[in-house]
Amino acid sequence: MSEVVLVTGSNGQLGYDVVKLLEENNYIVVGCNREKLDITNLDNVKQIFEEVNPSIIVHCAAYTNVDQAESDVELAYKVNAIGTRNLVASAEAIGAKFVYISTDYVFDGEGSEPYNEFMPTSPLGVYGHSKLAGEELVTSLSTKYFIVRTSWVYGSNGNNFVKTMLKLSEDRNSLNVVNDQRGCPTYTFDLAECILNLINTEKYGIYHASNSGSCTWFEFANAIFNEANINIQVNPVSTLEFPRPAKRPSYSVLDHMSLRLNEIPEMRPWQEALRNFLKVNKSLEKKV
Numbered sequence: 001m002s003e004v005v006l007v008t009g010s011n012g013q014l015g016y017d018v019v020k021l022l023e024e025n026n027y028i029v030v031g032c033n034r035e036k037l038d039i040t041n042l043d044n045v046k047q048i049f050e051e052v053n054p055s056i057i058v059h060c061a062a063y064t065n066v067d068q069a070e071s072d073v074e075l076a077y078k079v080n081a082i083g084t085r086n087l088v089a090s091a092e093a094i095g096a097k098f099v100y101i102s103t104d105y106v107f108d109g110e111g112s113e114p115y116n117e118f119m120p121t122s123p124l125g126v127y128g129h130s131k132l133a134g135e136e137l138v139t140s141l142s143t144k145y146f147i148v149r150t151s152w153v154y155g156s157n158g159n160n161f162v163k164t165m166l167k168l169s170e171d172r173n174s175l176n177v178v179n180d181q182r183g184c185p186t187y188t189f190d191l192a193e194c195i196l197n198l199i200n201t202e203k204y205g206i207y208h209a210s211n212s213g214s215c216t217w218f219e220f221a222n223a224i225f226n227e228a229n230i231n232i233q234v235n236p237v238s239t240l241e242f243p244r245p246a247k248r249p250s251y252s253v254l255d256h257m258s259l260r261l262n263e264i265p266e267m268r269p270w271q272e273a274l275r276n277f278l279k280v281n282k283s284l285e286k287k288v
């Protein structure tokens, strides 16, 4: 019998691809956008859980605006901590598995070696703190959890760095892009596959899941333009030249130790994933 999976944030970048992939793999999927399920409303959560009775929850909804979170502190915690608490408590009450998507921003980025799942966390900003608060609620309330930390997410549905670069290239001949933050771009399609591999198992715990390898935003921008055959001058700049409200980790490369230890495939190199994304989204490449 097919399992019933409830996916939050189904209008977001990741939630959209998770719904699609699980459906293709014969799960009964109930995708919930904010209109159908406001995760901050406990009554709403309880009512949906009663209706759907899922055996797996993939929680992709989040407050994701890193800069705005610095001034919108309570809403960031309300969504990322309280909303997560509402879902995870309801999941535990019916014995369901719970997948919580978290972030590389739980680390401060002071390191110079990839962060594995057993290293101490130390977020720099409100967004990272609120996502970590969500993680802590998951670990304390669920007995069947997967915490999946990812980074630099892009996909077909929604806005992201790849789309922004392509859009900016339509009316500019040169761009300044930060070259002193290193991380790993992650394609939502690949991350959805990784989540699919996890939910089949009882290998609960914390996982780092990003495409393999690493780059700076400047290197990522160059790769995007090369792959899309766009001729544009990209200038490397420092974070100091690009002031933003939220401080970001300068090094947030994730090591996928838990995937390896649990014999679950790591994701392909980010360059391959980017190539595939641009191929699938050919219409994004306007300027040649």
Ligand SMILES: NC(=O)c1ccc[n+]([C@@H]2O[C@H](COP(=O)([O-])OP(=O)(O)OC[C@H]3O[C@@H](n4cnc5c(N)ncnc54)[C@H](OP(=O)(O)O)[C@@H]3O)[C@@H](O)[C@H]2O)c1
Pocket: 008, 009, 010, 011, 012, 013, 014, 015, 033, 034, 037, 038, 039, 040, 059, 060, 061, 062, 063, 064, 079, 083, 101, 102, 103, 104, 131, 150, 151, 152, 153, 154, 158
């Ligand atoms: N984007 C990244 O670079 C990145 C990096 C690391 C980790 N992550 C994590 O990966 C996950 C997926 O990210 P994403 O890029 O797919 O995010 P996204 O595109 O911003 O989608 C998040 C979704 O959550 C929904 N949402 C917000 N508040 C809600 C509420 N109160 N009730 C129900 N839904 C609500 C939003 O709905 P609306 O559309 O109505 O606003 C949106 O559709 C998140 O947990 C995020 O923290 C993302």
